[in-house]
Amino acid sequence: MNVNIEKCGYCGACVGVCNYFAIELIENKIKIYDDKCINCKSCLIVCPLNALYL
Amino acid sequence: MIKLFNEEYDVIVVGAGPGGSISSYYASKNGAKTLLVEKSQEIGAPVRCAEAVPDLSEEFGINPHPSYIRNKIEGGILVAPNGKKITVKGGKTQGYIVDRKVFDKYLAIRSANVGTKIAVKSRVVGLEHDGNKYTVIINHLGNLYYVKAKIVIAADGVESSIGEMAGLKCKKKPTEICSCAEYEMTNVKYLDKNMMEFYFGDICPKGYTWIFPKGDTANIGLGIIDSKKKAIDYLNEFLENPLLEGRLDNAVPVEFKCGGAPVGGPIKKTVGDNIMVVGDAAGQISPISGGGIYFSISCGSIAGTVAGEAIKQGDYSEDFLINYEKQWKDKWYKLLKTELKYKKILQQFSEKELNALADAMDDNLEELEVSSLVYKAVKKAPSLLRYFKDLL
Numbered sequence: 001m002n003v004n005i006e007k008c009g010y011c012g013a014c015v016g017v018c019n020y021f022a023i024e025l026i027e028n029k030i031k032i033y034d035d036k037c038i039n040c041k042s043c044l045i046v047c048p049l050n051a052l053y054l
Numbered sequence: 055m056i057k058l059f060n061e062e063y064d065v066i067v068v069g070a071g072p073g074g075s076i077s078s079y080y081a082s083k084n085g086a087k088t089l090l091v092e093k094s095q096e097i098g099a100p101v102r103c104a105e106a107v108p109d110l111s112e113e114f115g116i117n118p119h120p121s122y123i124r125n126k127i128e129g130g131i132l133v134a135p136n137g138k139k140i141t142v143k144g145g146k147t148q149g150y151i152v153d154r155k156v157f158d159k160y161l162a163i164r165s166a167n168v169g170t171k172i173a174v175k176s177r178v179v180g181l182e183h184d185g186n187k188y189t190v191i192i193n194h195l196g197n198l199y200y201v202k203a204k205i206v207i208a209a210d211g212v213e214s215s216i217g218e219m220a221g222l223k224c225k226k227k228p229t230e231i232c233s234c235a236e237y238e239m240t241n242v243k244y245l246d247k248n249m250m251e252f253y254f255g256d257i258c259p260k261g262y263t264w265i266f267p268k269g270d271t272a273n274i275g276l277g278i279i280d281s282k283k284k285a286i287d288y289l290n291e292f293l294e295n296p297l298l299e300g301r302l303d304n305a306v307p308v309e310f311k312c313g314g315a316p317v318g319g320p321i322k323k324t325v326g327d328n329i330m331v332v333g334d335a336a337g338q339i340s341p342i343s344g345g346g347i348y349f350s351i352s353c354g355s356i357a358g359t360v361a362g363e364a365i366k367q368g369d370y371s372e373d374f375l376i377n378y379e380k381q382w383k384d385k386w387y388k389l390l391k392t393e394l395k396y397k398k399i400l401q402q403f404s405e406k407e408l409n410a411l412a413d414a415m416d417d418n419l420e421e422l423e424v425s426s427l428v429y430k431a432v433k434k435a436p437s438l439l440r441y442f443k444d445l446l
Contacts, residue, residue: 011102013233013314015213019225025213026177027094045228048235048285048312 001037001044003030007051014043014052058173059192059199063089064365065358066190066203067170068178068216070097073333073350074209075161076114077358081207082169084362089201090162090170091192093177098158102212102313104236104266104273106250107157107347108149114351116164122156124269128248130422133297134412135255135405142419147250151268181206181219186370188220188328204370205361208331209354212314217331222323224335228280230318232261232344235285236275237293238309243301244272254408257295258288260401261344271308277315277344279401285312315344319394320387325375330357338386341394342424349390353382392445396424399441411438 001022010028022036023043030051044052067078070092078090094100106127110116127150129143166172173194180191188206192199208216208224212231217224244267245251253263261277276292278285293302320337324330332338338353339346360378364370403411414435415427429446432438439446 009235009310009312010100011313012211012213013231013312015215016211016226016314016316017228017231019218021215021218027175028100042228045280046231046233046314048233048314050284050286 001032001039001041002053003032004051004053005029007049009049009051011048013046013048017042017046055173056194056199058089058171059194059201061087061089062202063087064203065089065205065207065361066091066188066201067207067209068190069093069209069211069333069335070162070172070174071158071209071211071333071350072161072347073338073354074207075158075165076351076354077207077209077332077361078170079161079165079168080355080358081361082165084359084366086205086362086365088170089203090165090172091176091178091190092162092172092174095175096155097162097174098155101154101309101311102234103154103311103347104234104264104275105151105154105268106149106266106345107152108146110348110351114355116161116351118150119160122152122160123150124153125151125267126248127151127250127266130250130252131245132412133251133253134409136409136412137297138409138412140412140415140417140419141249142422144420145422147422151266151273178210178216181216183220183328186328204328205364205375206329207357207361208329208335209333209350211334212316214316214335217321217324217329217335220326220329222321222326222329222331224321224331226316226318226337230316230337232277232279232315232317233285234261234275234277234313234315234344235289236273236311237289237307238268238271238273238311239302239305239307240271241304241306242267242272242274253292253297255405257292263288263292273311275311279317315339315346317341317344317397320390323379324382325372325379327372327375328370330361330375330378332357338382338390341390341397342400349386352385356381356385392425395445396428399445403441407441410435414438
């Protein structure tokens with residue numbers, strides 16, 4: 001999973017649905033840990049701004 | 055601030071939203087040595103909310119302070135897809151539109167004033183449970199600090215990471231998250247400057263659209279659940295909707311906000327040994343309205359009080375902390391679960407069905423309790439009974 005920081009509104013909704021601790025919101029930056037992400041797309045569904053992409 | 059991390063605490067509260075500030079307030083007030091940890095550099099920002107808050111003075115002694123009150127609200131106008139308007143006034147529909155950036159800081163300061171220590175720009179990156187306490191691992195300015203606490207209160211909002219780290223099932227399913235986007239705009243023409251507006255239908259699948267007058271500005275936003283398009287797309291469409299014709303001609307945005315509201319109902323287990331979960335992280339939020347501040351404050355006040363008692367008794371086990379879960383469930387579990395059942399039905403409604411429901415309702419109502427509203431509507435339009443027969 002990848003994040004387009006131009007689109008991201010840093011709301012943290014994606015963090016709330018990630019069961020793998022693969023996303024963290026640090027101040028206004030989303031950090032995705034590829035080694036933990038299983039590409040389940042949960043985060044992609046809840047993003048209000050379409051900021052996440054595979 | 056670093057010296058704060060050299061101490062041990064009775065209670066560490068993670069997250070300085072309303073739930074966290076209130077939890078820490080009651081913990082401190084009940085004699086617990088309390089640290090409130092906020093990961094952002096600014097408490098209250100970024101705002102992820104439509105900023106409506108009920109009156110909190112009688113129940114919690116939080117008087118409406120001019121520093122954060124932006125507008126007084128007398129009720130709401132519900133607008134069905136066919137344009138039928140239902141006005142609801144009184145009771146729980148009354149309240150305020152606040153400036154959350156100021157409101158959240160106000161509540162944090164109120165907690166500090168009874169002894170809570172606060173660390174900002176301090177992100178909890180891990181929890182270690184050892185024996186009868188937690189070591190909370192905090193990243194502050196790139197350095198790690200290991201701070202011990204007898205009780206951790208997880209008030210980390212929709213992100214729901216802290217309770218999950220402690221082994222409680224806090225993370226949400228995507229279908230439980232209402233995905234929201236909002237512009238705060240100035241020069242908006244209101245229907246009524248003291249009434250909130252709510253719009254329903256295909257303009258925002260499974261959610262609703264709102265216009266909340268905030269004095270000089272208005273919060274115009276919407277929430278959707280698991281839809282084809284994104285919240286921002288529906289919002290931009292709404293701003294062009296003929297429903298609003300003439301009302302936004304000179305309107306310009308002064309802020310953009312977005313967020314996820316965990317509207318899937320409360321999580322199963324909100325306590326464990328040495329830990330409690332409050333607020334959005336615990337799913338303590340109205341499944342129908344997405345309003346969470348009142349529930350966070352109510353449940354946070356219980357969590358903080360129970361934490362204080364636990365410290366006095368020297369018992370931080372789940373057996374003692376379960377008092378928090380019992381008390382908040384006594385107050386709110388039934389209501390939240392009932393709302394959840396109605397929400398699941400209403401989510402499936404087509405515009406035609408929403409119109410039928412609205413047409414069966416009186417134009418003016420004095421309450422917004424969903425089960426009695428539906429009951430009255432079904433009495434007037436028995437064809438609606440088939441949807442609600444299991445609930446009524």
